[in-house]
Amino acid sequence: MTDTRDYDALLHQVHQAVLPEIGRGTVANYIPELADVPPDQFGMAVVTLDGKVHTVGHAQTRFSIQSISKLFALVLAFQRQGDALWERVGREPSGTPFNSLVQLESESGKPRNPFINAGALVITDMLCTNFAVPENAVVEFARQLCDSKEIHYDRRVARSERGTSDRNAAMAHFMKNFGNLRNPVDQVLDAYCKHCAIEMSCVELARAVAFLANRGVNPWNGEQVLSASAAKRLSALMLTCGTYDAAGDFAFRVGLPAKSGVGGGIVALVPGECGVCVWSPALEHSGNSHAGLLALELFTTLSGRSIF
Amino acid sequence: MTDTRDYDALLHQVHQAVLPEIGRGTVANYIPELADVPPDQFGMAVVTLDGKVHTVGHAQTRFSIQSISKLFALVLAFQRQGDALWERVGREPSGTPFNSLVQLESESGKPRNPFINAGALVITDMLCTNFAVPENAVVEFARQLCDSKEIHYDRRVARSERGTSDRNAAMAHFMKNFGNLRNPVDQVLDAYCKHCAIEMSCVELARAVAFLANRGVNPWNGEQVLSASAAKRLSALMLTCGTYDAAGDFAFRVGLPAKSGVGGGIVALVPGECGVCVWSPALEHSGNSHAGLLALELFTTLSGRSIF
Amino acid sequence: MTDTRDYDALLHQVHQAVLPEIGRGTVANYIPELADVPPDQFGMAVVTLDGKVHTVGHAQTRFSIQSISKLFALVLAFQRQGDALWERVGREPSGTPFNSLVQLESESGKPRNPFINAGALVITDMLCTNFAVPENAVVEFARQLCDSKEIHYDRRVARSERGTSDRNAAMAHFMKNFGNLRNPVDQVLDAYCKHCAIEMSCVELARAVAFLANRGVNPWNGEQVLSASAAKRLSALMLTCGTYDAAGDFAFRVGLPAKSGVGGGIVALVPGECGVCVWSPALEHSGNSHAGLLALELFTTLSGRSIF
Amino acid sequence: MTDTRDYDALLHQVHQAVLPEIGRGTVANYIPELADVPPDQFGMAVVTLDGKVHTVGHAQTRFSIQSISKLFALVLAFQRQGDALWERVGREPSGTPFNSLVQLESESGKPRNPFINAGALVITDMLCTNFAVPENAVVEFARQLCDSKEIHYDRRVARSERGTSDRNAAMAHFMKNFGNLRNPVDQVLDAYCKHCAIEMSCVELARAVAFLANRGVNPWNGEQVLSASAAKRLSALMLTCGTYDAAGDFAFRVGLPAKSGVGGGIVALVPGECGVCVWSPALEHSGNSHAGLLALELFTTLSGRSIF
Structure with missing residues (x-):
């Protein structure tokens, strides 16, 4: 799992595994604009700190980032x-x-x-x-x-x-x-x-959270967004509080700092390595993307990239 | 921070820094046996997966492990x-x-x-x-x-x-x-x-949690205590739930899986590296060791050994 | 509604009106002794302060008074x-x-x-x-x-x-x-x-609460059980708290101080006039006798004997 | 207690008894208009169903009726x-x-x-x-x-x-x-x-609630405001819910249907007999008039006019 080609293979493997689950759950329906999003979409992106982009599915499609x-x-x-x-x-x-x-x-x-x-x-x-x-x-x-x-x-x-x-x-x-x-x-x-109501794609979101995996430094322009210590601390907060009332279960199953939104997106990060984003609009009962959650769980299980 | 002598220096540095805080807080007083423990004690131990033991203070003193x-x-x-x-x-x-x-x-x-x-x-x-x-x-x-x-x-x-x-x-x-x-x-x-009411010392406890940092394998006898996946998952649970109602704050400040007890002990682990235990009987308001919490916060700040 | 024959007629009228409701609801079933009580029973008694007893139905049958x-x-x-x-x-x-x-x-x-x-x-x-x-x-x-x-x-x-x-x-x-x-x-x-687990009949219970309607004096032996003021105050407490979480609704619909039990009994009193008890084992969702509640509501509606 | 002169004497007696308590407590202070009301005022009025008015103190002073x-x-x-x-x-x-x-x-x-x-x-x-x-x-x-x-x-x-x-x-x-x-x-x-923000005096409020004591009929113009049954039921609701979180205590101590307001007013009624209003701006911790509550307690104790 050290060369970049692995992420392409890994994303492909994750995608295949979650295919039967895409569309299961309920699309957020409290406003028409979210309710009308077709549920059978799925995208995932990994952006490593050196800027390499790995994608599968609708990783370039913009969606409503909501709570992200x-x-x-x-x-x-x-x-x-x-x-x-x-x-x-x-x-x-x-x-x-x-x-x-x-x-x-x-x-x-x-x-x-x-x-x-x-x-x-x-x-x-x-x-x-x-x-x-x-x-x-x-x-x-x-x-x-x-x-x-x-x-x-x-x-x-x-x-x-x-x-x-x-x-x-x-x-x-x-x-x-x-x-x-x-x-x-x-x-x-x-x-x-x-x-x-900001709209971003998986690739854009994976790029956007990379600074948290990079000791607080924006890898794309070198700016110190947060101190290294603050970046770690906010990552810890994402782990304990980032996925609504399911944060404990998410940490247990996925083991990565993450933040989800009812638009079906979930951003996560592997410290020192990459930003990640998965998107699939249908949600499980806690308001997190159903297929997205499974995809991230597989991602860490298959890659061994949990922080624990 | 890669050779083992560093841990000795680090523990010494941590100890010096928390000296003025040792004894601050309240010893658990709901039973006489805990209430009578002198509050001005402090011990800390790091046991790396290769079995090297690093200590400072009363790291060999047994105490009531309570919730640990x-x-x-x-x-x-x-x-x-x-x-x-x-x-x-x-x-x-x-x-x-x-x-x-x-x-x-x-x-x-x-x-x-x-x-x-x-x-x-x-x-x-x-x-x-x-x-x-x-x-x-x-x-x-x-x-x-x-x-x-x-x-x-x-x-x-x-x-x-x-x-x-x-x-x-x-x-x-x-x-x-x-x-x-x-x-x-x-x-x-x-x-x-x-x-x-089990009694153990910092050294014993740091040794005892090392298997969680070792993909579930007891480093001292090679037995698979838990699967690698289960070990990671229980570590995640320690991070989100291990320190009473202060788990979020603990993750934020310390950033290591941990479990505390009202006897003043806190065990923690650095995945892939070591088991840690700190002990000091006086507690902050959430029931965690006051000096122990500070010591662990310093430990991760100084060593950069947070999981995030 | 001033001569005693009225109570006999009134109880008869109430009984006829609630007949279709007797047995509706659920008998308390957490212990076999209560679960086995046939639900289609109904009794009611009024005992005036001069000792006259008026009854209808199974008013002499003893039942488990429970919370009464x-x-x-x-x-x-x-x-x-x-x-x-x-x-x-x-x-x-x-x-x-x-x-x-x-x-x-x-x-x-x-x-x-x-x-x-x-x-x-x-x-x-x-x-x-x-x-x-x-x-x-x-x-x-x-x-x-x-x-x-x-x-x-x-x-x-x-x-x-x-x-x-x-x-x-x-x-x-x-x-x-x-x-x-x-x-x-x-x-x-x-x-x-x-x-x-005390067992009493409607007649016995109606007699037993009469002292509360009699300024605290036991009408059968003249003893001052409570001061007049204390009797009034406990009656007020029965009105506001005597029928579980339905006390507000009970006061609204019945308008008499009362105390119910999951055995299906409800005691009530008309200050200055009489003690009342109704019994029917099947309970509504709050744990009060379904037919008993209706019977008391009719009792006050038909007699105008609410305290309000 | 059957001729009307009694109410005058009774009100005088109540007033004398509560004199040392007038002004104790805290005037509602969340808006300046209420905070500025002098706390050492007290008025009380009884209006019988035949229209006779009995007063003591500032019974003609209008105040903010608030929750009444x-x-x-x-x-x-x-x-x-x-x-x-x-x-x-x-x-x-x-x-x-x-x-x-x-x-x-x-x-x-x-x-x-x-x-x-x-x-x-x-x-x-x-x-x-x-x-x-x-x-x-x-x-x-x-x-x-x-x-x-x-x-x-x-x-x-x-x-x-x-x-x-x-x-x-x-x-x-x-x-x-x-x-x-x-x-x-x-x-x-x-x-x-x-x-x-309606403003009324004790006399006006005592007159205004008299219909509830009069089987729902407005005594001043003969109109049926509510059915007799509805009037009784709303009276019951006042008893169980009319004085904030202190309704149980109020029923226990006073034993009359009532409604209070943070302006310091409390209306009450004696079914079949009269409307009552007391006013004194300083409140006890539940938000009811301190002196007003004591006055009503004395009113029922001295007159025996509780409904129980």
Whole structure:
């Protein structure tokens, strides 16, 4: 498993194995734009730190990254706020579904971590304070990370999402009630729905997370995005909190830091080696891509590339 | 950081750095035997897979391993039950303190993971089914893992613990009510309190967890304790669930699979490299050793030995 | 509705109206002795303060009073402890099912009221402190209240109940953990299961609660059981907490202080006028007698005897 | 206690007894208009069904009725919706503070009862559907009930309240997410804050609730506001749910159907006899008037006018 041709063979093998599972599960259906995505698609990309790209399936197809944008938002906010960020958001797995209000109530409006919706709203609130047009800041940041100018968010998706965001509005108002939201709820929700509507392909996303596998340095332009220590720490956070209420199971089965989205994408990384992204729109019950999860499990089993 | 002398220097450096913190926090005080342990002790040991032992401080002093025994109990039960074990215990972080009943109530008596008390009681119940004298089975297993005949449990500690186990009794009866306990509650609690009262030193514990860093093979006798895959998976579980309600923070700061106990011990492992154990009796608010946690954080920061 | 013949006519009318509903619902089935009771039985009794007895159906058949015994236990404990009792048990509706542990956890082991199981266990613990054989004290007290020597508890029912009391054991250990249980858990559970197994008929129960309608004075021997004020207050508690998690609905529909049991009995009272008891074994989802609830609702609608 | 002069003497006696307690507690301080009300005020009024008015203290001073308006809103909605109303709001005590979201989450957005904030928001949503200007409908209804044209709501109070309504907004969005709110959240919150800002005096409020003591008939114009049965049932709901999380304690101590507001007012009624209102701005920890609660407790103790 040391020369690059292996990844091509490995991705092919993974693809073949998960073929019967592609399309199983349920496509996110709370907005028409996501509901209409054909479920029988599958793509996967591995981008090594030297820039080699390995793909299988629809790895160039752009999809709605949804919650994966929480990762970009978090890194961007962390660049500005540093560890002060943790005064307003925790670092513990939530133990409850990603959109629960119960924990907020018992913990005085401080979300458990930045990857549950409540936490991502607080992070977005920080971006609203730091940037005039926060969604554009996230888009621009994603562009730099994946070295492509072609990243945009889909205005229709953002608008649809905004129209069905009562639960997020409930959480935002609730946190504002506790003093943990500084900007107007409407403004935070607007920015949040827009950065969740960013569209990227597997290749672009695998490129974009490579800096986390590279001690915080963007391999495409040499910039230090985060310190090596911070990159490791955010990777740890992805492992414990990145896949909704299934993070423990994901760590158990896959063993890689990862972040998933209800658009069916999952990004992951092998420290020191590569960024990975898999996409398949049909979700299992926790909101993670069903075929994507299986593909990543196979990826680590076959390659021995777990971090453990 | 590749030759073994480095570990000696590293442990010395860690020890010096945490000296002012040793004794800060609170020694577990719910039973006299733990309350009477002098808080100003500190030991740390690293045992590499080739058997070299590096120590600092009271690394040969035996202490009550308490919840670290849950790890041995889990591996022993997993050897007998395999993945069927997960039908009765989950693999997710709990999101609530380690001895909470709330989650049991909302999840029909299935504990979130085998490292919270409720989960360890179910694991112990399995051992009660599989072994005539389950506590002896755990002791014997620990002996094999650390290659020492001298491991015992402290009967006075077990008896004291048994006398203050109303909360564990509550959980056990509650799970029995849901059908998730097969043996009499008293028998399960007896075995549980006894294997928690096992006494081991940092050196013995670092030796005992080395098999998890060695693809499941006991380095001291060559036996395959777990499959390589199972060893990785249990390591992942330690990372996400091994340090009570602070697992997310622990992963963030330390970045190693670990298991802690209220006796002040924490075991950890660097995959492919070594077993580690630190001990200092005074605990921070989550029930983990205060100085031990800092020492492990320094250990990974200084050595770059995080898994991320 | 002022002469006594009216009650006979009224009971007849109620009986006719609920006939099609008798047997609907589910007989308590967690112990064989209750599961085997034929569901198609119905009895009702009204005993006015001057001692006149009005009945319909199986009003002389004895049945397992179950949670109705919590009322006798409470009055007996209150006689000894007075208002100090409320330091260990609250007076608020629980808002959660009668056997929930969640509220105990968030409220430090103090049960919400004496009519949920946890509260009745604390009351029974008080009786264990005050009486050598607490179940006999409850039996004797029930005898005095209904003016009959023939009251006993059924040892087989008590034994069966004791064998399936894991949830109650969980609550008892949990409260003991919080310091809110003084006697050994086993002793409290024994006494509790025994006084719940008391057997009485509708006539006996209607007679037994008459003192609450009579300003605290036992109408059959003139003894002041409780002060007038305490009798009113306990009646209020029955209204807000006496019928499990359906107390609000019960107050809304029936409008009388009442206490129900899973044996299918419900006692109620019309202040200044009479004690009432209805019995029919099949229960609705909250654990109250289905036909009994309808009968009481009709009783107040037809008679205008609600307290509101 | 049968001639009307008794009420004058009784009110005087109550007033004297509570004098040292007036001003104890905390005036609601989340908006300046309430925070600025001098705490050392006290008024009480009894209006018998024949129209006789008995008062003591500041019984003619108008104050912000706040949550007492939930009672008027409920009756108004019930007139339109009848029992269909209960499909969207429960009738059980909440068992948790009046503004909790936890219960909403576990019960799919159906509030426990119409007197907690969430329930009152659903009721207000119904009024938004039934009336062009719902707050005016509530004002007009209050005018009819107390037979006065002079009732208004305070626009400044409404505006202030609207500016601090994040928690209510959270609940409204949350219920809308569950489909239990039909109108725009902003519209519902506007109407809610306005009808809570209605100002009335003790005399006016005691007159306004008299119809509930009069079998549903408005004593001042003979109109049937509610059926006799519905009036009794709403009275029962006031008893079990009308005083926030202290309803059980209130029923225990006072024993009358009542509804309180954070403006310091409490309305109550003695069925068949009179409407009652007490007002004193300083609140105990549950949000009920401290001196008002004591006054009502004395009122029933001294008069024997509890319903039990």
